Amino acid sequence: MTTAQTEVPHWRRTSQNPEDRTPVISVRRLWKVFGPKAEQVPQSEELCGLSRRELMDRTGCTAAVRDVDFEVSPGEVFVVMGLSGSGKSTLVRCLTRLIEPTSGEVVFEGEDIRGADARRLRELRRRKFSMVFQHFGLLPHRKVVENVAFGLEIRGMGRGERMRRAREVVELVGLAGYENSYPDQLSGGMQQRVGLARALAGDPEVLFFDEPFSALDPLIRRDMQNEVIRLHHEVGKTMVFITHDLSEALKLGDRILIMRDGKMVQCGTGDELVGAPADDYVRDFVQDVPRGDVLTLRWIMRPAQDDDALDGPELGPDVVVREATRAVLAAEKPAKVVENGKLLGIVGDEEILAVVAGQQGGA
Ligand SMILES: Nc1ncnc2c1ncn2[C@@H]1O[C@H](COP(=O)(O)OP(=O)(O)OP(=O)(O)O)[C@@H](O)[C@H]1O
Numbered sequence: 001m002t003t004a005q006t007e008v009p010h011w012r013r014t015s016q017n018p019e020d021r022t023p024v025i026s027v028r029r030l031w032k033v034f035g036p037k038a039e040q041v042p043q044s045e046e047l048c049g050l051s052r053r054e055l056m057d058r059t060g061c062t063a064a065v066r067d068v069d070f071e072v073s074p075g076e077v078f079v080v081m082g083l084s085g086s087g088k089s090t091l092v093r094c095l096t097r098l099i100e101p102t103s104g105e106v107v108f109e110g111e112d113i114r115g116a117d118a119r120r121l122r123e124l125r126r127r128k129f130s131m132v133f134q135h136f137g138l139l140p141h142r143k144v145v146e147n148v149a150f151g152l153e154i155r156g157m158g159r160g161e162r163m164r165r166a167r168e169v170v171e172l173v174g175l176a177g178y179e180n181s182y183p184d185q186l187s188g189g190m191q192q193r194v195g196l197a198r199a200l201a202g203d204p205e206v207l208f209f210d211e212p213f214s215a216l217d218p219l220i221r222r223d224m225q226n227e228v229i230r231l232h233h234e235v236g237k238t239m240v241f242i243t244h245d246l247s248e249a250l251k252l253g254d255r256i257l258i259m260r261d262g263k264m265v266q267c268g269t270g271d272e273l274v275g276a277p278a279d280d281y282v283r284d285f286v287q288d289v290p291r292g293d294v295l296t297l298r299w300i301m302r303p304a305q306d307d308d309a310l311d312g313p314e315l316g317p318d319v320v321v322r323e324a325t326r327a328v329l330a331a332e333k334p335a336k337v338v339e340n341g342k343l344l345g346i347v348g349d350e351e352i353l354a355v356v357a358g359q360q361g362g363a
Contacts, residue, residue, distance in 0.1 A: 022110075023071035024206060024238045025095060030068045030104035032090050032262075035061030042067070042103040052261050064090040065101075066262040072206075077232055077239045079253030081246065081285075087262040088242045092208055095240065096129050097121060109205070126155055130199035132212045136191045138183040138198075145170055145179040148197045155202070169197045172234070173227065189220035193227065200235065209241040213248070225251055246285055250294060258282055275299040292321040292355045300355055301337045301345030308346050309333040317344055321355050328352050 031042040041047045041061055048067070055061055064087045072078045080088045093099040095106055097113060105112050113124060130151075138147050149166035157165075170179055173193040183191055192212060199207050209228075213221045225248060232239060243249050249256045250270040257267040258281075266278035274294045277283040298317040304310065312333030315324055324347070328335045334348035 021073055023107075024074050024076075024109060025072040025240070026105070026107040027068060027070050027095070028105040028107070030065055030091070030094060030106065031063065031102045032065040032087075032094055032099060033061050033063045033102045035059060037061075038102050063262050065094060068104075068259075068262075068264045070257055070264065070267050072238060072240060073254075074238055075236050076254045077228075077241060077252050079241045079243060079249040079256045080259060081243055081249045081253075081256055082259035083244060086259040088244070088259055089210055090262075091259065092210060092240060092242050096125060096131070096208065126151065127202065128205045129208060130202055130204040130206075131208045131210065132192075132195050132199045134211045134214050136183070136195040138191060138194055140183055143180050143182060144175060144186070144194050144197075147183065147194055148201050151198060151202045166197070166201055169201045170194075172200065173197045173231070187220070188216050189224055192216065192224055196227070196231065200231070200237075204237065206238045206240060209239065211242050211244070214244075221248075228252060246289065250289065258285065270294050271296050271299060290322075292325065295321050295355060297321065297324055297335075297337045297347050298344070300351045301347050302351060304336075304343060304346045310336060310343070312336055314338045315347070321352065325352050325356070 029042075033039070033041045035056075037059070038061055041055070041059065041063060047055060047059065050058060052063065055063055066087075068091060070078075080092060082088050090099055094101045095108075097106075097116070101114060104114075106114055108124070108128070113121070116124060139150065142150070145163060145166045148170055149162040152162035152165060153159075167179060170176060173196050175190065175193050175197065178186065178190065183194065186194070195212070213224045216224060228239070228241075229252065231237075239252075241249075241252055243252075253270065255267060255269055256273060258265045258273070258278075260281050266273060266282050268276075271294050273282060274286045274289050274291055277286055296318050297315055300321060301317070310333075313327055313331050313335045315327065315335050315337055317337050317339050324335065328347055329349055329352060334346045337344045337347055
């Protein structure tokens with residue numbers, strides 16, 4: 001591990017020790033209220049209990065983020081999902097204080113950044129956080145490599161060093177050969193790759209993505225999602241990703257936080273959302289998801305009975321149903337779901353087919 005790391009450019013690694021699971025970001029009781037005397041809303045039990053409409057009628061305020069708590073682990077891809085107006089952008093902008101929270105805590109690597117002064121905040125935004133937006137915000141009169149190097153220039157890095165770094169990152173995002181192009185000579189997808197390279201160039205601890213691919217054609221969008229997955233494998237950065245698209249959330253997210261009217265409705269892995277939706281809102285969201293693509297054997301196994309044969313194939317509980325289907329259906333005996341040598345349950349043709357049939361019915 002140590003030897004390998006010496007060969008990897010330092011910006012390709014997170015500074016956090018992989019053993020250290022201390023959250024990178026902890027959000028506690030976070031509120032963002034827009035409107036007059038906004039700070040009174042979180043303090044008042046009565047106002048907190050009002051619906052969005054009632055709160056607006058009574059106070060002229062909108063509670064865009066209401067009492068949200070979550071943690072993001074090092075190296076995690078954390079997705080914030082919800083319909084338009086649910087508070088995703090406001091929430092994520094509060095994390096870097098691009099929007100000032102009304103109350104609550106945003107702890108980044110142990111520091112409550114609500115207490116950071118302007119200088120510290122600038123430093124955090126330059127060195128620790130990067131953002132990728134839907135509108136790429138590239139500088140039109142600068143070449144690709146200069147756009148990528150721009151943040152490093154602001155930091156005061158010398159020209160030679162920053163151009164060398166920028167070229168490496170341009171290559172990393174698959175744009176080698178386009179270093180000297182101007183943004184308007186590139187397609188939308190390629191411009192977003194420049195946005196990604198620019199975000200990565202500064203070796204941030206956390207990358208924030210605000211619906212970065214919404215304006216792209218579906219095929220390019222899929223390419224870019226794959227690109228994010230690849231880059232995540234390669235650079236291992238912590239990522240916070242906003243989307244209103246469930247399939248994007250399921251594809252990218254280690255965990256997904258679902259928001260509705262500023263509140264957190266559920267936060268969990270894709271299989272938790274699909275297997276145990278917290279309410280009808282989440283259930284509606286996930287109803288068209290092909291369950292076999294998301295659920296794992298843990299969700300469909302049944303307890304072993306006395307008359308079950310226990311010499312069938314062995315599979316882990318986190319194997320996705322789709323991946324287990326062939327093995328289970330081909331075996332004469334039900335599959336044993338085993339973790340650390342312990343038998344957790346049994347999965348036979350019936351359990352598999354129930355998922356596949358449910359899928360076809362859209363349930
Ligand atoms: N500056 C502001 N002043 C007043 N209300 C605001 C402001 N910014 C956002 N809001 C309101 O806060 C709520 C949440 O908005 P936000 O943009 O965070 O939602 P979103 O889920 O990101 O939506 P979208 O997907 O459409 O971007 C909305 O009702 C919005 O109208």
